[in-house]
Amino acid sequence: MTLQIELNGVNKFYGAFHALKDINLAIEEGTFVALVGPSGCGKSTLLRSLAGLEKISTGQMKIAGALMNDVPPRKRDVAMVFQSYALYPHMTVEENLTYSLRIRGVKKAEARKAAEEVAATTGLSHLMKRYPRELSGGQRQRVAMSRAIIRHPKAFLFDEPLSNLDAALRVHMRKEIRALHDRLKATSVYVTHDQIEAMTMADHVVVMRDGIIEQQGRPLDLYDRPANKFVAGFIGSPAMNFISATVAEDGTHIVLDFGKTQAKLALGSRLASGTSVTAGIRPEHIKVVAEGQGAFDVPVGIVESTGSATYITSATTPELTIVETGRGGARSGEIIGLAIDPAQLHLFDTATGKRIESENGRVGIEPPIHLHLAGHAS
Amino acid sequence: MSEQVRNRLMLAVALVLAAIYLFPLYWMYITALKTGSAMFATPPKFWPSEPQWSIYADVWQSRNMGRYLWNSLVIAFGAVALISVLGVGCAYVLARYRNVWVDIGLFLILMLQVLPASLMITPIFVGFSQFGLLETPRFAVILAIAAKSMPFFVVLVRATFMSVPMELEEAALVDGNSRIGAFFNIVLPLARNGILVSAILIFMQAFGEFVYSKSMIQAVELQPASVGLNSFMGPNTNEWNNIMAYATIYVTPILAAFILLQRRIVSGLTSGALK
Numbered sequence: 001m002t003l004q005i006e007l008n009g010v011n012k013f014y015g016a017f018h019a020l021k022d023i024n025l026a027i028e029e030g031t032f033v034a035l036v037g038p039s040g041c042g043k044s045t046l047l048r049s050l051a052g053l054e055k056i057s058t059g060q061m062k063i064a065g066a067l068m069n070d071v072p073p074r075k076r077d078v079a080m081v082f083q084s085y086a087l088y089p090h091m092t093v094e095e096n097l098t099y100s101l102r103i104r105g106v107k108k109a110e111a112r113k114a115a116e117e118v119a120a121t122t123g124l125s126h127l128m129k130r131y132p133r134e135l136s137g138g139q140r141q142r143v144a145m146s147r148a149i150i151r152h153p154k155a156f157l158f159d160e161p162l163s164n165l166d167a168a169l170r171v172h173m174r175k176e177i178r179a180l181h182d183r184l185k186a187t188s189v190y191v192t193h194d195q196i197e198a199m200t201m202a203d204h205v206v207v208m209r210d211g212i213i214e215q216q217g218r219p220l221d222l223y224d225r226p227a228n229k230f231v232a233g234f235i236g237s238p239a240m241n242f243i244s245a246t247v248a249e250d251g252t253h254i255v256l257d258f259g260k261t262q263a264k265l266a267l268g269s270r271l272a273s274g275t276s277v278t279a280g281i282r283p284e285h286i287k288v289v290a291e292g293q294g295a296f297d298v299p300v301g302i303v304e305s306t307g308s309a310t311y312i313t314s315a316t317t318p319e320l321t322i323v324e325t326g327r328g329g330a331r332s333g334e335i336i337g338l339a340i341d342p343a344q345l346h347l348f349d350t351a352t353g354k355r356i357e358s359e360n361g362r363v364g365i366e367p368p369i370h371l372h373l374a375g376h377a378s
Numbered sequence: 379m380s381e382q383v384r385n386r387l388m389l390a391v392a393l394v395l396a397a398i399y400l401f402p403l404y405w406m407y408i409t410a411l412k413t414g415s416a417m418f419a420t421p422p423k424f425w426p427s428e429p430q431w432s433i434y435a436d437v438w439q440s441r442n443m444g445r446y447l448w449n450s451l452v453i454a455f456g457a458v459a460l461i462s463v464l465g466v467g468c469a470y471v472l473a474r475y476r477n478v479w480v481d482i483g484l485f486l487i488l489m490l491q492v493l494p495a496s497l498m499i500t501p502i503f504v505g506f507s508q509f510g511l512l513e514t515p516r517f518a519v520i521l522a523i524a525a526k527s528m529p530f531f532v533v534l535v536r537a538t539f540m541s542v543p544m545e546l547e548e549a550a551l552v553d554g555n556s557r558i559g560a561f562f563n564i565v566l567p568l569a570r571n572g573i574l575v576s577a578i579l580i581f582m583q584a585f586g587e588f589v590y591s592k593s594m595i596q597a598v599e600l601q602p603a604s605v606g607l608n609s610f611m612g613p614n615t616n617e618w619n620n621i622m623a624y625a626t627i628y629v630t631p632i633l634a635a636f637i638l639l640q641r642r643i644v645s646g647l648t649s650g651a652l653k
Contacts, residue, residue: 053548073551086549090567099563100553147553157552 003065004029004187005050005155010059012045012211019045020056021211027204030185032178034202036192037234042211047157047191051080064154074103079148080157083164085140087132093119093143094128100151118150138169145177149184156181158190162197174201195235199223207231229353232280232346238311240280241320244350247275254279254347256296259317263296268342276350283323285344288312288330294337300330312336406629410434410622417618430619437623441606447628449516450602453591454584456520457527458577464524465531466573470561472532473539484533491529495589498526503593515595519602522590527580534579538572539565575643582632603628 005027012020020042027033035043048054049061052073061068068076079100087096097118098111106114119125122142132140141161148156161177162170178201181188192198198205199219206216207230215227226232232240245254251270256263256279271277291297301315310328314320322338330336347356409417411429437443472480502522503512511518542565550560566573588604595601601609607628610621636643 051552074554080552082545084545086545103554
């Protein structure tokens with residue numbers, strides 16, 4: 001596998017604003033990469049820099065081995081799908097598709113043939129003479145994709161292409177884009193603020209915040225071993241529960257701080273006593289058990305059911321979210337026990353937000369200590 | 379008061395106001411058709427009893443109106459062409475780049491718009507005569523009108539360009555076009571309506587322009603219709619019907635064009651204002 005996109009120490013300044021901070025990224029040919037992060041994190045700036053629409057301030061940017069820092073967009077041979085699709089309103093679907101080819105001097109008949117081939121695979125054949133304003137959102141999306149595909153570019157750049165579609169269509173297009181990628185085997189960079197899109201579509205996820213890469217790796221690695229509290233909270237839905245905690249004097253327990261009451265959990269390995277840590281546990285990794293049977297008991301606050309899953313929010317501070325598959329029996333006001341698998345507990349340094357890792361990777365409880373937090377509800 | 383009654387009352391008020399506003403125009407049209415005695419009759423007649431339709435042909439012949447209107451057209455088209463070529467580029471730059479200098483530029487442009495033609499004519503006249511531009515007086519007037527109307531055009535067309543999404547241009551750039559290519563292929567076709575409407579407004583202004591033409595064009599055979607109308611009216615004029623016929627011939631084509639295009643003009647003026 002060769003590297004298709006390479007970024008070395010890329011920085012971007014807008015005046016005094018530091019939009020991209022020392023970005024290093026190596027993308028192998030044929031990989032589907034998702035850039036994900038909250039708005040303003042620099043993911044779109046990074047994508048636009050790859051397209052050549054923004055000029056990077058320092059560092060090196062290579063596409064297919066060639067240095068691209070000062071190359072204008074038209075000579076980079078990348079295709080981009082915009083959030084608003086950016087279809088040319090005064091051109092028919094066919095003209096939109098063939099525009100890039102016609103600029104390159106491809107003959108009209110040849111360009112039309114290429115457009116028909118692409119349209120056949122994306123299901124646009126019957127719409128070739130329509131104007132963008134006569135198409136539905138999903139069809140426009142397809143035209144935007146086809147316009148990129150027709151060029152056989154070195155890389156596809158997607159800028160939140162699904163954010164204008166309704167939820168059902170978004171799920172459908174997600175699969176379609178992924179299937180398309182598998183068929184074309186082209187390198188793709190996909191910007192989204194939706195971590196589910198990133199997790200489900202990408203081979204490689206890059207989580208960004210405030211212009212820096214917080215963590216990158218395979219989707220499930222990010223889920224299983226988030227490098228810091230930000231990534232832990234960003235990846236996964238519903239979001240991970242965070243409880244501030246302190247390492248007890250013996251160095252083998254942590255004390256979870258639930259405001260008025262506290263819960264004590266045993267650690268798998270020793271930590272310096274008195275250290276401020278944040279414990280993180282995903283809602284799907286907490287099991288509801290009978291009162292007194294789990295690590296600690298909590299009063300139930302809100303219960304929401306979607307039919308396939310039940311979301312329980314505890315009446316504690318901070319609130320804990322618990323996801324149970326199926327229809328749990330918990331009711332508001334009840335006391336329930338919570339069982340936590342020690343292997344699923346994450347610990348983060350409160351000051352730096354960095355993940356705390358012990359040698360065997362197990363930081364959590366064993367055996368569970370029973371605690372009752374019922375007094376909290378009042 | 380019920381809503382229906384109130385609406386009708388408002389409509390009546392609007393109609394009365396419109397009638398007052400349009401009365402001079404009406405008076406122009408009927409005076410042109412009146413005979414000499416009917417013109418000065420008291421009380422005045424609001425409808426000519428014996429309309430003199432032949433007056434238009436007579437006035438056209440006697441005042442040599444073909445030549446005047448031709449000059450007006452030359453000046454108007456010249457000004458529109460000059461303004462369009464220079465103003466479109468200017469408006470595009472002002473629409474796409476935002477910084478302090480652009481703001482200063484826009485401010486200066488709007489300042490220019492405030493200065494009245496009658497104030498500007500003296501320095502323009504002196505300057506033009508020194509450059510020898512008064513040898514070609516119609517061209518001199520075209521230049522002066524272009525300078526005067528450019529700000530108006532630039533401000534209107536800038537709004538049009540701002541309503542063309544930047545992403546379309548970027549898509550064209552990524553698709554393989556150059557900045558200039560993207561401008562001509564994508565931006566210009568999409569801004570066409572706004573530019574056309576602005577150009578039509580400029581044309582109408584230039585077609586009726588008087589101050590610059592009167593001051594700079596001495597030769598009768600080069601004067602536009604506005605100056606021709608003015609020279610028709612002496613201190614002791616009593617051929618009001620002929621003057622009104624002249625005015626009718628002069629103004630009716632512009633009015634007709636405006637009425638035909640008014641929907642597009644109004645939408646063109648407000649497009650970009652809302653986005």
